[in-house]
Amino acid sequence: MTTSPLRVLLVDDQPLLLQGFSMILSTEPDVEVVGQAADGREALAAVAAHRPDVVLMDVQMPVLDGIEATRRIVTEHPHVKVVILTTFDRDDYLFDALEAGASGFLLKNAEADDLVDAVRAAAEGHALLAPEVTMRVIDRMAGGPAAAGAGPAADPETALPQLTEREREVLRMMARGLSNAEIASEAFVSEATVKTHVSNVLAKLLVRDRVQAVIAAYEAGLVRPGTSSSPS
CATH class of the missing domain: 1.10.10.10 (Winged helix-like DNA-binding domain superfamily/Winged helix DNA-binding domain)
Known part of the structure; x- marks a missing residue:
């Protein structure tokens, strides 16, 4: 039985990065790059047109940034998984992305295998975060307003x-x-x-x-x- 390849949409305002990500993913037999977009607004249109399984989303882009684009994609297309792929290891990007509904957060200096793993994991309904990022999520939640006002530990x-x-x-x-x-x-x-x-x-x-x-x-x-x- 042949299964359909995972459909991936790439979103980044840097053409060379789009080309590089596309080359990495296109070598995988179970992955198909179905489209590219240069900003969040183009991404919304491309998601509607191509119906990808996974979107690899940059954060800092003109017209519409990746966080807001992620929020709209997840709301309008609940079956689509979004993985944030950014140059900047910043807590505000990380937590804003997760709150917007992203299923993963990777840095652009990640290994090629990590990029492919993130696509597959997201498509299966899992999430992929670097260990140090996971710990920051945990620390934020453990020390956040809910924890501070929760009284004795459960x-x-x-x-x-x-x-x-x-x-x-x-x-x-x-x-x-x-x-x-x-x-x-x-x-x-x-x-x-x-x-x-x-x-x-x-x-x-x-x-x-x-x-x-x-x-x-x-x-x-x-x-x-x-x-x-x-x-x-």
Whole structure:
């Protein structure tokens, strides 16, 4: 059975970068670059015209910036996943992008394999963040207004009661940044089983992707600061 390639739209105001990203992705048999856009407004039109699975989105662009374009794309086309790809490692870009609904955040100095992995992960409903970026998301959520006004810390054993114990365990490992394969190895189950658990977690928490699931875990007290980089 032949599956259709992942349809990718590239958005950047620098033609050389567009060409480079296109060359990297076009070498992959399961990826098809279906269009390019030079600013956020062009991106909105291109998404409507080409119906991509994934959009690789720059931030700083004329006419309409990548954050606002992401917000509109996610609202108007919920099935489309957006991965932010930027030169600037700035917290305001990171958090604004995630709040806008982006499924990933990469820097343009990332390895080519990371770019391809981000496209595949986003298309599967997952998220890809560099480890140092993940920790900044966690730190912001752990020290944000919700945490500051939440009173005593929640009991991790009773947090998010809609999840089963195994689903809570999987979510804790997701918060440590483990991939499905790594979770499967640590939990002694198949990767297919992990995918089922992850899907159940996302559905029960009413979130789009792994990043939002991890944020929900911190907000609920299931995971606490200092526990994300080592086993529970």
